[in-house]
Amino acid sequence: MKFIIFLALYFTSILCADQYPTVVTSNGIIQGILESSGVRSFKGIPYAQPPVGALRWREPQPPNNWNGTLKADKFGPAAMQRKIFSDMILRSNGISEDCLYLNVWTPNKSGNEKLPVLVYFYGGGFKAGDGSEARYDGESMAQKNIIVVTLNYRLGIFGFYSHPELTMESPNYSSGNYGLKDQHAALLWVQKNIEAFGGDAQKITIGGESAGSFSVSAHLASPLSRKLRLNGAIAESGSMLAKSGLSPVPLSVAEQVGLKFSKSIGASSLADLRAIPADKLLNMTASTSFPTTIDNHFLVEYPLTVYEKGNQIKVPLLSGWNSAEVEYHSLLGRDEPTLTNYKKVVKQLYNEHAGDVLRLYHAETDADVPKVATDLAADRFIVYNTWKFIDVHSRTSGSAVYRYLFSRKRPPYKDIGAPHAPEIDYAFGNLRYNKFFNWTSVDYEVSSSMLLYFVNFIKIGNPNGQGLAFWSKLQNKPPKVMDIDENIQSRPEKNRARYLLLDSLESKMNNKI
Structure with a gap:
């Protein structure tokens, strides 16, 4: 009878140890949980x-x-x-x-895996x-x-x-x-402790x-x-x-x-x-x-x-932006997206340089304005400074740079393009958590590919892998960008003239843009 009780306690302890995994950190022991996927998560670590x-x-x-x-x-x-x-x-x-x-998700089992880490x-x-x-x-x-x-x-x-x-x-x-x-400080903590979670510092x-x-x-x-x-x-x-x-x-x-x-x-x-x-x-x-x-x-x-x-x-750097980070409303305010209103705003913003801006952000008719004004608004908001980072790092680091344009619209696909932030759900494989959109099988396919690109990059500093469309380094000739949409494909870099114009205007206009 005592032997049966001993076995029961022994196997219960093993089950609990697996269900509630523990890790010894430099500050003490922590106990996480085993997710149904087999991943071990540790949340709320000081x-x-x-x-x-x-x-x-x-x-x-x-x-x-x-x-x-x-x-x-x-x-x-x-x-x-x-x-x-x-x-x-x-x-x-x-x-x-x-x-x-901080929070840690790890697939490790023994603590000796030496896995790559994303912070x-x-x-x-x-x-x-x-x-x-x-x-x-x-x-x-x-x-x-x-x-x-x-x-x-x-x-x-x-x-x-x-x-x-x-x-x-x-x-x-x-x-x-x-x-x-x-x-x-969190990075220092990770570097000091991540091997206990099966990571490679x-x-x-x-x-x-x-x-x-x-x-x-x-x-x-x-x-x-x-x-x-x-x-x-x-x-x-x-x-x-x-x-x-x-x-x-x-x-x-x-x-x-x-x-x-x-x-x-x-x-x-x-x-x-x-x-x-x-x-x-x-x-x-x-x-x-x-x-x-x-x-x-x-x-x-x-x-x-x-x-x-x-x-x-x-x-190595993997970086990019979305196709419509902000829409034309942030440029035109409550004004209607007409050619007259668009030109008026551009002239107010750029004064004697307005002609150069209108040449590269060109609208022929009122129908063109929503898209063109969105391009300008997005470039001013965050695209230009992202491009600047990518451009300078690609020239001075000697490291591989991979640039993307995330173009996938969310259902019901009424946006001019992909707005600010939705690529996160796709890249992390977390569409299921976002209940605001009726995701299609295509969305899940795009997410699966984007997740693999990111994972490959984290593992080897290169997003490419089996079953994925080839992602060319930006430094290759001619420079190409990975367009992430229903059909993920590498396309020649475009719109560089726009970013070079904004680059010159940043100093010419005394940083007012």
């Missing part, structure tokens, strides 16, 4: 100390150790943020200033977003024998506030960019979309990244290599933004600012944005300068 109290607006600090086993079976809290984007559906454990947690930064304009969003779920990718890590980082005033007193108290004589430094690819893509371009330019052994980069729609809303400003400029804000709310000291409850402080920033910064620590030069010198981290 990678830094909570940035609260005296640690508000300080560089992320190494996490504290814990005793016993930490359950990692649910996502940690999202960073403080307002509901800005309707397509962001968080699965997080609420919203909190205590938000520095992915979410988008949201550095104001919103969360690593728990279903579109970033790593289970589908992990089934292809890679490890996926998503993470939360500080946003808005909590992640990007600069102030002269913060600069003075910093050991790095720096302030701002705390959200980017959070990402760096020598094969880490960083990726991101929108603000996450801006982040990728910044990490490759940061002197802190020299400490990392990055293996590749994926950048979807965005970079810091042009003067746009998410690109860095001088520290002195950011400090003045911070001073102006503190005066506007009657805060006379850092102690006053740190004493304001997080939810109240968040509400106070509804009409204020806080820029990324040349902060003398994470960034010491403009990223464009770093890339033009060839001083960036030289890794």
Whole structure:
């Protein structure tokens, strides 16, 4: 009888160990869950100390150790943020200033697999977003024998506030960019611990979309990244290599933004600012944005300068944008898309250079305007700065660059093209989580191919593989771009003249475009 009880307990322990896998990290033991797919997930792992109290607006600090086993079976809290984007559906454990947690999906069984790793930064304009969003779920990718890590980082005033007193108290004589430094701290944690999950610390690819893509371009330019052994980069729609809303400003400029804000709310000291409850402080920033910064620590030069010198981290890059990142409304506002209204707006924006713009963004009739104005609006919004990143990296890194254009419209296919962000669902193999669209078999086929391209790139720095249309390096002659739509195919690069025009106008118009 005792023997039967012993066997029952033994096999129960084996079953539980498989159902609730454990990993020993540098800070303690964590217990995850076994998904039905066989992937092991670990959610809500602290990678830094909570940035609260005296640690508000300080560089992320190494996490504290814990005793016993930490359950990692649910996502940690999202960073403080307002509901800005309707397509962001968080699965997080609420919203909190205590938000520095990451998630790991791994197919490993023994911990000795040495699998390649993707660390992915979410988008949201550095104001919103969360690593728990279903579109970033790593289970589908992990089934292809890679490890996926998503993470939360500080946003808005909590992640990007600069102030002269913060600069003075910093050991790095720096302030701002705390959200980017959070990402760096997460990368250090991954490098230190990922082998326990079956990963290879020598094969880490960083990726991101929108603000996450801006982040990728910044990490490759940061002197802190020299400490990392990055293996590749994926950048979807965005970079810091042009003067746009998410690109860095001088520290002195950011400090003045911070001073102006503190005066506007009657805060006379850092102690006053740190004493304001997080939810109240968040509400106070509804009409204020806080820029990324040349902060003398994470960034010491403009990223464009770093890339033009060839001083960036030289890794293979997979990058691109969507065919209609924003539509013509962002250019024309409430005006009707007529030829008259289009020309009027272009002349207002570009003055004496309007003729050059109208020549390359040419509309003959009113019927042409929605498409042409969408092209211009999208290029101004995010396409140009993404192109700039790809173009300079392809010329100065000596590394392979693969460029895509994501053209797949979502059902019911009424959009002018593919808007900002839907490629994430396709690339991560997560269409099933998005219930807003009636996906077709073609959508799932496109997703399957895009997922494989991304997985191959993460594994070997090259997206090509068996059963996939060949993806040519951008540096090959003639340069080609992978058009991702119902019929995925490599096409000659086009519209370069548009981007070269915007490139010249950026300096000619004193950065007003």
